[in-house]
Amino acid sequence: MSRPEPDTSLHEPLLAATLAGAATGTRGAVICLCAAWCRTCDDYRLAFDAEAARQTGLVFRWLDIEDEADALGDIDVETFPTLVIGSAAGGVQFAGPVLPQAGHLTTLLRSFGLD
Numbered sequence: 001m002s003r004p005e006p007d008t009s010l011h012e013p014l015l016a017a018t019l020a021g022a023a024t025g026t027r028g029a030v031i032c033l034c035a036a037w038c039r040t041c042d043d044y045r046l047a048f049d050a051e052a053a054r055q056t057g058l059v060f061r062w063l064d065i066e067d068e069a070d071a072l073g074d075i076d077v078e079t080f081p082t083l084v085i086g087s088a089a090g091g092v093q094f095a096g097p098v099l100p101q102a103g104h105l106t107t108l109l110r111s112f113g114l115d
Contacts, residue, residue, distance in 0.1 A: 008092035010075050015086045017071065018061050027057040028087035028114050030105070033065050033072070038080045040100050047102035048081075051109070058114060085112060 018029045032048050034041035045062065052060035065077050079097045085108065086092040093112045098104055109115045 008095045010073060011084045011086075011092045011095040013073055014071060014075065014084060015092050016088075018059055019088050022059045025057060026059055028085065028090075029059040029061065030109070030114075031061045031063055031084040033063050033075070033077050033082040033084065034080050035066055036064050041080050044081045044100040047100070047105060050102065051105045055109070055115070058109075083108070085109070085114065087114070
């Protein structure tokens, strides 16, 4: 029995807004939804920033859900860190919580052909 595909329609405006400000030739975006008070997010930020430094052609955005609540629209974040990954051509390819481990993001990007 396969799992139903998650509804990512709420995440499309956030992805589109992030990509709208990106340079020409950007292949996609990785948006991390976190909160300033979250210690797990603090630890994960190092891995997120390290992956951003390794990647070219992707926009990486760290979004504090309280400071930038208007950017979220109707997105409900249940746990941290939560990622939104996608491209202009493919739309949102992933939206959900991730393990706060350095290699997990690399593997996730590779699975979507964004590495």
